[in-house]
């Protein structure tokens with residue numbers, strides 16, 4: 170009898186409020202990552218909307234999945250939709266579904282992702298790319314937790330938890346009128362910001378270990394590589410413009426291309442060893458290999474040029490502008506837009 174009640178209490182503790190968070194598949198030891206996981210643990214216990222920000226490849230989707238897996242909705246679906254990859258006209262029917270004959274080509278009715286995500290979590294990726302029109306419709310659906318299919322009259326109610334993510338600076342998008350403030354506040358109840366890998370370099374080697382371990386699990390033939398001291402230092406010093414996705418790709422490439430167990434600096438991809446001449450800008454092959462895209466790569470190059478000029482001139486903006494052969498006001502605007510500060514991480518050379 171006593172035993173039974175103790176068991177019940179123990180069971181209750183595990184389900185409710187105990188600080189257990191399964192971080193399986195998430196590697197790293199940095200303070201920055203610990204903070205992210207701490208917030209994720211707390212937020213998993215609630216149904217609050219979460220907005221995850223961070224550059225591409227930093228692990229936004231991974232954290233979203235961890236929140237879902239650790240939430241009471243874990244047995245429900247987690248539905249992912251990339252709002253940036255789908256043309257605006259199609260995105261509406263993708264999200265909300267459509268009735269037969271709603272538009273040319275709608276030969277049959279279709280269930281939208283909101284309906285599919287009922288009792289689960291919907292992950293709205295690249296939310297910053299959503300058109301103004303659709304932002305209004307999304308806001309309404311989120312406020313009321315109900316909506317109509319495109320071309321439909323029946324109102325559909327769903328029970329979903331919303332996690333969204335963006336690599337864009339939504340503050341800037343709002344200032345420019347490209348992102349609705351009311352929608353922003355609706356999505357951003359709990360903000361989670363994931364730092365780029367270059368601002369948490371302690372995570373580089375634990376991630377290398379983690380990805381090598383994954384390769385071992387996938388193929389019994391794989392013998393984990395041993396990196397020389399210099400190779401390790403090179404990996405830690407590299408800026409990883411494509412973040413963890415780039416590191417993951419690199420480990421796979423090395424596993425295939427380097428036959429020796431010992432990995433030296435010259436075995437690392439040129440991109441990584443050439444950083445010195447790259448001036449901290451993403452080199453072209455790394456752009457292609459990590460899904461960064463034109464705009465983001467150009468942004469990063471601008472950022473690198475400006476930080477260098479500022480470092481060179483001791484943050485005297487007029488002189489930095491001269492060095493860049495650029496209008497001083499333009500430079501000041503860019504500094505503001507990029508949130509650069511004298512304490513911002515300075516390039517090492």
Ligand SMILES: Nc1ncnc2c1ncn2[C@@H]1O[C@H](COP(=O)(O)OP(=O)(O)O)[C@@H](O)[C@H]1O
Nearest residue numbers: 194195196197225226227228229230231413414
């Ligand atoms: N801390 C981490 N530990 C292990 N793998 C990670 C970590 N962060 C990211 N990854 C992996 O890196 C890749 C990119 O992560 P993803 O969540 O898709 O990034 P984002 O959505 O920010 O572009 C994925 O394969 C993901 O599993």
Ligand SMILES: [Mg+2]
Nearest residue numbers: 226229230294
């Ligand atoms: Mg992503």
